[in-house]
Amino acid sequence: MRLDGFGVFVRDLGSMIRFYRDVLGFEIKESGEEGNVYLVKDGTLFLLYGRKDFEAMTGRRYEYARGINGHFEIALYVDAFEEVDAEFQKAVEKGAVPVLEPTTEPWGQRTCYIADPEGNLIEIGSWNKPYEKKDP
Numbered sequence: 001m002r003l004d005g006f007g008v009f010v011r012d013l014g015s016m017i018r019f020y021r022d023v024l025g026f027e028i029k030e031s032g033e034e035g036n037v038y039l040v041k042d043g044t045l046f047l048l049y050g051r052k053d054f055e056a057m058t059g060r061r062y063e064y065a066r067g068i069n070g071h072f073e074i075a076l077y078v079d080a081f082e083e084v085d086a087e088f089q090k091a092v093e094k095g096a097v098p099v100l101e102p103t104t105e106p107w108g109q110r111t112c113y114i115a116d117p118e119g120n121l122i123e124i125g126s127w128n129k130p131y132e133k134k135d136p
């Protein structure tokens with residue numbers, strides 16, 4: 001098996017599509033009429049599933065976090081510390097909820113956190129050098 005992407009089950013598909021597309025720059029790869037949408041960011045597939053549609057498909061009800069939640073984070077990388085600050089400011093101006101202002105951590109990473117419209121955490125961080133893909 002190999003990782004193909006990851007998905008988030010959402011209450012308001014329209015607002016989440018607008019956020020990831022317009023605020024964070026994800027590209028719409030395929031927009032289904034079935035209550036889901038496929039987005040792509042840097043070659044990674046990101047799926048948004050309508051909660052009600054998924055529940056109807058599986059015949060089950062699920063519990064969902066409310067408000068800003070800490071179940072997972074989506075991590076985005078930029079090459080320079082200044083970009084962390086600029087991207088944070090830009091995202092907040094476009095409607096992201098600020099969670100942690102840009103800060104340089106004791107381990108040397110500059111990082112900040114925002115939340116999407118349904119409270120999922122998004123980290124924007126940098127080690128002040130170009131991104132290096134690490135093979136496991």
